[in-house]
Amino acid sequence: MCPPGTMRNSTGATGIHQCEPCTGGHYCEGYGNTEPTGLCDPGYYCPANRSVSSPQPGDLKCPKGHYCLEGTVEPYPCDTGTYQPNEGRTDCIPCQAGFYCESALEPDPQPCPPYHYCPEATMYPIPCPNGTFTYDNETGLASEGECQPCISGAYCRGGYIMDACAGGYFCLSGSYEYTPAGDPPPANPDQDPCTPNTQCAGPCPAGHYCPVGIEDPIACPNHTIRNTTGASQLSDCRPCPAGSHCLQGDPVEYECPVGYYCEEGMPPEECPLYTYRNTPGAASEGDCYPCRAGYWCNDTGMVTFNQNPCPVGHYCERATPYPEPCTGGRMSTETGRRSNEDCPLCTPGYYCPNDTINVHGIPCRPTYECPEGASLEVVCRPGAYCEGVTGVPPDCPGGYYCPLGSSSYTRCFFPKYCPVEVKCLWNVRLDTWRCHILD
Template sequence: MYRRSVILMCLILSVVVRNAYTDTKDCPAGSYCPPSIKTAQPVLCPAGTFSNVGQSVCTPCQSGFHAIKPGSTYCTICPAGYYCPNAHLSPLPCPLGQANDQRGQISCANCAIGHYTTDNGSTHCLDCPPGHFCDDAASLPKPCRLGEANNEMSQSHCKRCGVGNYSQTLGQALCDICPPGSYCNDPAVSPKKCPVGTFSRSGQTICTPCTVGYFMPYIGSTFCDYCPVGHYCPDVTQVKQPCPPGTFNDKYGQIICEKCENGYYTVNYGSTHCIHCPQGHICNNTYSLPESCPSNRLTRQTICLDNIG
């Protein structure tokens, strides 16, 4: 009788143990089941952690990963253009002036000098275009100011135009050279025409005055005219003047005309030489036509002589 009772007890215990083993389940993924806590329900992994099946503790997300909801079975890598400093929070977009071209980052990189971004969450910084400068990576490129230019990419400032050059519009990639007939003494101002009596070649800050014997009565000239023969040029700002009757000029570049000598004349304007008073005539002045002597008298250029003998 005793033996039968022992056997029956053993059978009952084996069934209880088997049923207990059968009812035990693995701790589900996304949860943890501490062995020291007797509970019927697994505990969800908190945000920033995860777990696989049958874990007694949750695993923190590694740097650059995140899990924003409790009960995560895995951590998500931080996308490019974002940074994840806290595993339990959503990814943060890179702010203006910063970028990230790789995943799994906890911070964004500042744009290099001469670069910028236009939006939050940028994966790369943009090159500052020619004609502009980028002194603030969080702002749009600024056009080069008047008197400045920039023909290179990724610049933080524009260069001032050199001597004899200018830029009269915003955002120029190159400075313009001052044209002939003008002067540029301020690179931020349009070229000014050379005044009368002066001239210039290209790239000049001042105009050159005409030298003595030259003239230029017009503005914006690239040269001065040489005073021609038969004329005189006393003022470089005025047109050439023809030599008046009784005077002449047989040379270029003169500021006065020469008077005809006694016995010579010229009645025209712009003469290059004086005419010898012809025989049988008198020339009382240098600017009138010769007068005929009486038939019985000779001439000595300026007077008529009695014909003796």
Template sequence: MGHFCPQGSESPKPCPIGTFLPEPGAFSLSHCRSCPPGQYCLTPGASQPSGYCFKGFFCSGGADRPTPRANLSSVICLLKILELSSMKMEAAVWKHNLSNSGRNANWIKVEMVPQADSDRVVNDSAPHLKSPHYTCSTYRGDICPRGFYCPVGSAYPQPCEAGFYCNQSGLEAPAGSCAAGYFCPTGSVDPNVHPCPAGHFCPLETPLPLPCPLGTVKNYLGGSTVEACQPCPPGHYCNQRGIAAPSGQCAAGYYCPAGQSSERPEQHVCTVGHYCEKVGHLA
């Protein structure tokens, strides 16, 4: 196991690092199996993978060490891994993160290559890249980039979950929670880069802004609790959630104290002996 013997061999030849072979009787180098995604094969002649990829790194297949590193020109290989892993949104986040670092690359043609049976890896296996492009033919993984995190045994970077941020490379888990008054979409690298928009409030760890309730309005950025939403001003109504200005004036024949959500609030019909103009105050 871990070796192959071509015709006329004087002695077994070991499978190279980055591969393993769990069965005896092999006669060709092609019988050596590429180390599975999420694992590494450190020694030649291995019958099983050496272990799982270290935290803060990902091993995309064929890794010969627990902490693989790639050069800048091979970034496109990771983009294709993310795309083939049905993570198009996260790949877009990755491209956005890369644009901030000035990295560029051309797309390559890829194809799916079936992986050999092996012990289950910690994360789902990523597709293996097969390409005549030398950079990608030798791509084995890298340190986890900003905007992502990589637990032990990662086959590809996990996008930072919405509501959290990943502000540096080599993270095992998100660095922390999104700040109160801000929201953090998937792949965020900063806890306070997206202020909560008008008409909404954002508690700690907010993935998406929460709309202010009916009968309220909020015309400024920020705000971490529903108390940031102000009652609809007197004489007006607010019949939608998440608005920055009143929906309109109270209807004639009705009056609208602060906090109304209807143009014609039934409990505020103009009373006997009074009149209510369009502005909606009781006179």
């Protein structure tokens, strides 16, 4: 009879040497087997051409780094990224996330090295994607998302920080190019953050310049401008053009405001005294207009000439530094006089002296006459009387006499008489009045 572990399914055997080993994956228990007794148990393997008499052959336990199902002929190697540190197992253990298992025979998973990440069942560490990195001592990353976006001012490839970004470029986050293309990242990421998991890098934003490896774009200073991208140094910010003013970090060129003039590369300056500017864009002090006649531009930065009309009693010529009083014999009750000739003559009955602000004039006193345009009072002429506020005095009436400086007329006494055309004068020698006919 064929011994245990063998079988013979045909007749005519002449010796034990004609007994065949049990079929692979099976065992043949006892003597005289014509067919396998059954499948080998899980955790064991039963090779072909091997005499196996037990379902759990002690010397054929499934080895480390393999797994054996029921009826296994040869042990199955653990799949990529799995391992099995024990014998007699029916499955393999997936390599845990953050580790890699390069060989199924190696019983201990290795921590994922720097610059890489290792999901579950990793055989070989996976380099972090371009635009991300890890630090030299950072191990055990389990997913791509644990690779950090490349630091500001540098570019990263394969998990490594390669180098600083080129001048004229702003690598804010996640850059994988030395000279990244695309839209510029926001100059102020606190107000305008980057989209997560994207390369946030590109040419230096307009209004700024970016030296090699800059972490934050540097704003072009006040009174300079850069209205295109890609500036790499301060000199790329050009002086603000004359007639415009430019703000720090702003790529927009603004017209010089009204009331100001803007020279090249300079801040706005107020138009000086006695001038104004009512339209934007003045490029020099000469572009400020002289104040118009009849007005007084008595402040700097004036935006209109008609803000301060020349005051009453004065006249203002073009660009006058201060209002001039109307000269003697002239006055002004209105604002806006353009010249001394524009001031009307002093009203009859009033006088307008020099070096005085004459608005209405000074009323002429009794005994004085003030014709139109008078700058001084004149003693009332003989043969007339001046009661006060007199321009042209009335003649003394018939029967009365009016000596020089009369404020009223005096009756003639008998035996004298005074017709209208006769004037009476005081004769000092005779101590009496003497009437005479006017020539």
